[in-house]
Amino acid sequence: MASAPSSAKPAGAEPEPALAPASAPPESTGGNSSVHLPDTARELVKILVTGPFGVGKTTLIDSVSEIRPLHTEEQLTEASVAVDDLAGVREKKTTTVAIDFGRISLKGGAVLYLFGTPGQERFRALWDDIAYGALGALVLVDTRRIDESFDALGLVEESGLPYAVALNTFPDSRSYTEEQIRVSLDLDPDTPMVVCDARDTHSSVDALLALVQHLIDRSIPEPR
Numbered sequence: 001m002a003s004a005p006s007s008a009k010p011a012g013a014e015p016e017p018a019l020a021p022a023s024a025p026p027e028s029t030g031g032n033s034s035v036h037l038p039d040t041a042r043e044l045v046k047i048l049v050t051g052p053f054g055v056g057k058t059t060l061i062d063s064v065s066e067i068r069p070l071h072t073e074e075q076l077t078e079a080s081v082a083v084d085d086l087a088g089v090r091e092k093k094t095t096t097v098a099i100d101f102g103r104i105s106l107k108g109g110a111v112l113y114l115f116g117t118p119g120q121e122r123f124r125a126l127w128d129d130i131a132y133g134a135l136g137a138l139v140l141v142d143t144r145r146i147d148e149s150f151d152a153l154g155l156v157e158e159s160g161l162p163y164a165v166a167l168n169t170f171p172d173s174r175s176y177t178e179e180q181i182r183v184s185l186d187l188d189p190d191t192p193m194v195v196c197d198a199r200d201t202h203s204s205v206d207a208l209l210a211l212v213q214h215l216i217d218r219s220i221p222e223p224r
């Protein structure tokens with residue numbers, strides 16, 4: 001009988017998660033001041049974080065980034081009010097016109113470069129450039145405005161990127177069953193779907209890890 005390896009943890013110890021951030025994620029929004037890649041960095045992975053206006057892309061990247069996140073935001077103008085639906089996001093004063101950028105290092109050597117990307121159809125011209133080289137996408141969905149996610153899902157599917165869906169919860173979100181949302185979004189049964197609060201670091205990390213696990217699963221060939 002094979003004996004347990006000497007590094008085995010004592011009974012009752014928490015098992016090491018297969019996927020986890022390399023260091024404790026920043027506790028405060030805005031990231032910490034670390035800029036250098038950890039020595040463990042082995043694979044650099046580009047990930048898109050997309051979804052409609054006001055769904056929480058900037059918030060999610062802020063909550064997980066180990067570097068000070070980069071944002072290209074512009075003042076929301078009267079002109080854009082007709083285009084960007086403010087329902088449910090009245091307090092929002094800026095809208096992302098290009099990208100957010102952040103970084104998170106995972107145990108095992110993968111470093112995720114996060115590109116927050118507008119998912120509205122009118123940003124299609126930017127899409128191919130921003131998606132270039134990406135391995136996957138996290139599509140954020142606000143269940144109060146499900147139909148506004150269709151553009152982002154369409155752009156991701158057209159580009160052939162594997163993706164996971166994160167339902168960002170707001171206080172007045174109604175609760176739906178997973179099945180109802182999957183049907184509304186017409187999701188493939190294999191597409192991961194998680195609930196998250198983009199303001200919460202651990203919740204946002206978990207949503208990203210669901211995507212990374214999906215990318216890993218897809219890269220492992222099916223047994224014949």
Ligand SMILES: Nc1nc2c(ncn2[C@@H]2O[C@H](COP(=O)(O)OP(=O)(O)O)[C@@H](O)[C@H]2O)c(=O)[nH]1
Nearest residue numbers: 053054055056057058059169170171197198199
């Ligand atoms: N209650 C709640 N508010 C959120 C959440 N995520 C984002 N927000 C708020 O929703 C607004 C829009 O978020 P933002 O990240 O700017 O959206 P973006 O346009 O997708 O980048 C901001 O005022 C956030 O503070 C969430 O999970 N829960």
Ligand SMILES: [Mg+2]
Nearest residue numbers: 057058095096
């Ligand atoms: Mg934004």
